[in-house]
Amino acid sequence: MSTTPNTYWRSLNELARNDEYRQLVEREFPENASELTDGYSRRNFLQIMGASIALAGFTACRKPMQKIVPYTRMPENVVHGNPLHYATAMPFMGSVTGLVVTTHEGRPTKVEGNELHPDSLGGTHILHQASTLDLYDPDRSRGIRQGDEARTADDFAAFCASTFTRDKRVAFLSEASSSQTLNRLKRQIAGRFAASTWVTYEPFGEENVLLGTAMAFGAKRRPIHHYDKAAVIASFGDDFLAAGPDSVRAAKQLAKSRKVMSTEDGMNRLYVVESNYTLTGTNADHRIRVKESEIAQALFALAAALGADGFGGHTNAFTGNGDIARLAADLRGANGAALVTAGADQPPAVHAAVAAVNAALSAVGATVTYAALPFADAADQNAAFRALTADLAAGRYDALVMLGTNPVFTATGDVDFKAALSAVPAVVHLASHIDETSAALPSNGWHVPRAHYLEMWGDGLSFTGAASVIQPMIQPLFGAWSEIEVLSTILTGSRTGGHDLVKQTWTGSDWNRILHDGLQAGTSFPAATVRLTGAAAIRAAAEALPTVSGLEVAFKADPKLIDGRTANNGWLQELPDTITKITWDNVALMSPTTAAGYGVEFPRASILRAPADEEPMVAVNVNGKTLELAIWVVPGHADNAITVYTGYGRTHAGRVGNGIGVDVNPARTSSSPLFASATATRIRRTYPIASTQDHHSMEGRPLIREASLSGYREKPDFAAKMVKVPGPIDEAGQPISLFDEQTFPDHEPQWGMTIDLNACTGCGVCTIACQAENNIPVIGKKEVKRGREMHWIRVDRYFSGDVNGNPQVVHQPIPCMNCELAPCEQVCPVAATTHSDDGLNQMTYNRCIGTRYCANNCPFKVRRFNFFNYPKTWLIEGNDPEVVQMAMNPDVTVRFRGVMEKCTYCVQRLNRAKIETKRATGDSRKPADGTVKTACQQACPSDAIYFGDISDTESVVTRTKRNERNYLLLEELNIRPRTSYLAKLRNPNDATA
Amino acid sequence: MSQSTYVPEEPLVKGNHTFASITSLIADIPEQPTPKWWYIAFGISNILLGVLLMSIGYLFWEGTGIWGITNPVGWGWAIINFVWWVGIGHAGTLISAILYLFRQGWRTAINRFAEAMTIFAVICALIFPGIHVGRIWLAYWMFPLPNGMQMWPNFNSPLLWDVFAVSTYFTVSLLFWFVGLVPDFATLRDRVKSKLAAKIYGFFALGWTGGNRQWQHYEKAYMLLAGLATPLVLSVHTIVSFDFAVSVIPGWHTTIFPPYFVAGAIFSGFAMVMTLMLIARKLYKLEDIMTLDHIEKVNMVILVTGNMVGFAYIMEFFIAWYSGVTYEKAAFINRAMGPYAWAYWTMFLCNVISPQFFWSKKMRRSITASFILSIVVNIGMWFERFVITVTSLAQDFLPSSWGYYSPTKWDMLTYLGTFGLFFTFFLLFLRFLPMVAIAEVKMVMPQADPHHTDAHKGDH
Amino acid sequence: MSSTYAVLAEFKNPGELMKAAETVRKAGYTKWDVHSPFPIHGMDDAMGLKPSKLGWLVFGHAVLGFTGAVTLLTWASSIAYPINISGKPFANFPAFVPIIFELTVLLSAFGAVFGMFFLNNMPRHHNPLFNSETIRRATDDGFFVVIESTDTLYHETKTAELLRSAGATLIEPISA
């Protein structure tokens, strides 16, 4: 198979093969994807977790013999064949989000948001959805190692007992964590050793924010924004919608005031001041594009304009800037209902200034509250990390314990952590993979496999302080350890199970209730009272901030890979970037004007010539390092600036993430990690980039219909009126047709979907949720570049307005529209795609012979074809395909070569719901409204997707379809899509024009 | 051509030929020793045939992914080649059937190998619908066979219509060809020295005696077949055009397609006939039978059909503009000015501009010009199918899913391979079968007329 | 030398053959035929042959093909397993036209070809005619009248006489 060396399936393919499975591929569809042979996973899995169908190889009988492996002891409340749902929580950057996990016969296959949890409210972001794949990543390390030697748990315990004696000087390096248990152990450690240091290292964490608030209020405080209470929101480089500790809550709250269902409804207004186009920027009503280094200046100018404490008389380049002035006026006009935020990667001074501005807007207590974090160290952890590195190098420690984190890869260029490691006599690194840091351990250093959150006991606090317990869904697949287990082993010299450790922390609580609900009811951070004390300090710090006059490079955390921790996740690697739609790479993002300076034309003139196959490249010289990256033009990016993403170019991520993109960390400095002045030159080399959407413009077609709030109020049905459907209309209000069409029976529900383009932020979580639910394969960069991506729901992105100036961006999720008069159906020669009585455009994989005619005739191009046997190399071959197979949803057929596939409205969920309803009611097979959700709908953090029975006139989806903003895509083709859209609105400040 | 005075038709057979000399001119070719060029040509064709088999084998092994096809362009060279080869086939049937009904005596010189060309071209075409599907081993589901699933094909699908149309077309052409061959098989049976050859030809002659009681039914059957083949050949490319016309894709969804495709088919077919004819007549010294008049007549057909095609091209643009449909307009602007403009203008040059040379009699009667242009036209017609198939798909309704299609080496090798298949068959035909319909040529000679007295014999 | 199967007479061109044919017909012979390398215009009348029945055979097949196709398509898509496809009616006749047409043509073509073989009693690889060397020229440039010995009017000398008078350039018996 043609391939690139860095793809998931290809590399699995290169490893030792498993004969049984290779034979299996000869059959078109394998048995239930949960099948296992022997091996580690099975011992853990079958005995403890239970039933599954196992393939027992091929005997001479007429058909391959299948074996059924029942439970030996039947677990409680397991009904074989029905999935179970358990509440747990996913820790990320020091906060946990409550989730509900679907398990099939003990295999966690899908995560959903926990509706009871205040920071999820049922929503999720891409990292949550993708996390199941991380659990089953075959590249995870398989056991404890010292140097190159495999070691047992007992060896490690013995080592801990002998090494971590009271007289030792021990350094601890951990990721940000709000785990009560971890911090309980942390406190025990404090007094345990002669000298011990604990540094929390989070490359893109909230440390700057805390330092900023410390500067402003005298103590570290976490600002908690209440977007739903704000009428005017101004973000200074804060991409709060991008996957992060608080993004789900933010999206929920932002969407709340964007669901304009009648002309009476109001809508908040979002200003974004940023350099690169971010997800949040695309949702802005006003976007002010400035270079990364100027964001702070713009903010200070605003602070001055608003008379914030400490900024009286402050002037800078943005003083008197029209946009800033209007922003100031608008914020002030919102009297109290205004909110200003800044990106966590902005320097502390900026966050201090934000605190001052919010105070000046009397937003404190209304749209923003401040929380005292129970486990935050007072010290500057960024500085502490640099100091620790120096101390380690100087041999001031006898031992170093790293709980997670990958400093060797993520540290900025001026911090040589690798060298420091070699100076430490005893090192322990807890990591899910043999990553860069584990690989750089001294020969006597210990690597301990780190448990995935779905296989460990733990606990933690959400961003707003809701306390949750993390319960495992499955036994650790590879004998992995959780942080708390390692810590307790270090303390006690013997391993104590995570369950007991957590239980100790939670003694006295309503344990079962917490496990059931996923959180301790009613827990949250109390709003701390704050007083702005540091005005002078803020001003000093603000005016000390560097600015860049010439070309500058901004280093931003990749929205999908963050600092590279998820680089081995094929789903994330293949998820198109929100703005660029690039997969599997990082590039040099720049504006058309800047790109023109390097001889790149935009939009790419295609007159009389085929588009170039590879992208031009630029060599960026920054901080004495040279980064060679492909040039990618982003309309609306600040001029004279380049943005690059971290997290790429990993060497020890695993077979998926290794060698993808370029590592930009060496070019960063700890003094100014966010931006640096640079020079760049076009180089001769070109580089292939796999982008799923080349075309930036909507070509003036009425695909995404948009109006201003005021325009909508004048003409509420503007969207429907935008297209005149030609020809006469029949009594049903449909354009007349040559045929008398089929009608649908009453005893079946009639499924339909509505997508609110005003609520949709374009985050792409629907794509990954769909991928997880429907066993959609990862196909790798080369295939994506060919245009063969398999996503069933994609998010289209269009730029509108002046591409060289400050264009706007709109998003449109496109699933299968399930047209009632589907053009795809009539052209299939073998009736493989037909229509069901409940109005679905069915795709029958096992009938499909793969003429691809249906895909050609689909006006929305939502059909996806298995050009190769993608699952073969991905599920069948490789060293232990069983592990990957465990991630599969047994309710969905795995599609093999030569078969067309597409969105089915999650028919497996619909059928289950119908059967269950019928069992419950005895006769009706129409599930009650809201009882059945599609994967994309359930995952969406802004509830932009409505789904239900349109034959029920009172169902939510029917009501949305009656809404004035409702319109059908390509209605004039008279294909009668079951999916419709609610038109997009923007709420521009009329003062700005 | 305005002319008032009657100009007597040029005699169809040049040179001083008797029935016997005609017979030997054609029927003795299989007897003569195999010329060296034949072996060389046959060797090359076989190598190409090998390439075809290899690339199909690899396709079976790996899947259609080895081709350039992708989203949104689900059909690439496979379908292009299919339409192209079927189109070429049409000339044969047209010559043998339609010209027969119109009593065009001159057809007799070229109908035999034109029909042969049809059959071989259709074989090449038929390969593609079979192998371009994702699960080749299940392609038989396209036929209405009773089965345990109680499933039947979808008779609404143009692709299914294709299956019926093209297979019917192939069967009927084959029968037509064979019926025409029967009397000539008899001739060979009665001439060849070798007993084995005589037995083989004799077997296919089915015991033909040339008795008038046979000729009576034979002529009737031939006439009926011609009558059936005529609407059939028109229907075949009409239905092929439905593959596109029945869809909703701008650039495909067009009512002009059926006549436009049929004209195009005849256009390319005649060009191919011309190419082959010029080679055959040179190699086998058949100048007396395939005369310059024949060449000129073929060129006229090329000119006429070429202009019909050109008209269609321009009409498409007019309709796109006249329809006022955004997507339709965009589709055609993209054809002429989009990323595939190079293909579009190649097509336009080859199919519309180049035939215009044939307005001049000098060109029409020039061997070289005819040969070059015939090849140019076939290139052009391939590009026509490329433009229709690819450009329409590459840029349809939603700009978000616009893409660019480019073929892989496997696309090219497969296409190249079909030439191997075609010429392998064709060379075998030239070598072992009478490449001109002997009996029919005799029929159009003056002596054949029972009222033609001896006095006129041999005077032209 | 065994019994004769027929007597063969050669004529020098189609015109002569035509006259001869008329003579023989007038003489009232029934079991006879003329052999020529190509069909000769007006020979059917000259021989007094009734028009060919082939047309009816073909028509029969056409009807068969048409009804067969209509039945298959309608039954399969609206009775055997009706499936909702693009909301079109189960029996979607406009879409059936192409296949119905093709099957009609196909069956008719079979009728024409195999009907012709049937009427011509082909294939008949063994034929007493082939006992004659001369007859082989009938596929080249020979024009012959052949009168079978089983004809009631057949008389070894009289028949030969008749043919000679009709202008035969050569007369020879064909052995059975």
Added chain:
Amino acid sequence: MAQLFPEWSNRVPRMLLVGSVFFVTAVVFFFWHFGSHDYLEVGYAPKQPIDYSHRLHAGQLGIDCRYCHASVENSAVASIPSTQTCMNCHAQIKVDSPKLALLHESWETGAPIEWVKVHDLPQYSHFNHSAHVNVGVGCESCHGRIDRMEVVMQAAPMSMGWCLDCHNNPGPNLRPVDQVTTMGWVAPPNQFELAAEIIARKNIAPPVYCNACHY
């Protein structure tokens, strides 16, 4: 000239004609019969790790199907009983029977017993037991007289066509819901009315569209 072909060659065409008729018929029959599920599937009765006799347990002892196949009424799968289920009785009964050695071993080691799957639908067809037994489709209708099987064998072809026959006309295979597990249930003379009544009460309209089973 000498004849190219012997006289008998004239008879060959007729013989071929007649022969081909027989040949074609034979070929059609061959695929029709040997290619059908009735031939390929029905009667599949693989050897099981433990010689469990349904005739004894379900037949003579009359244990209800649902005692072992517990989830049949509320899940897609009927489920194979856990070792535990067997041990409920066999902890006391026939404790040291050699036939049950594997059972006891499984109970002690916790290693599951690997039963051989008899009714093996392809993964792309999703059959749901609960959807059928709850509306009065008897176990027997698909699995045959299990109570008479020493070794379980596949009783029905389980081809798509076979499914469709019942989905198009469920009447003949419907029985009172309390009778679904009954073996050898005899349709009453008024089966037609009975079925009509069940269909009306349970609002039975078996889907025949693809997504009902294939997704």
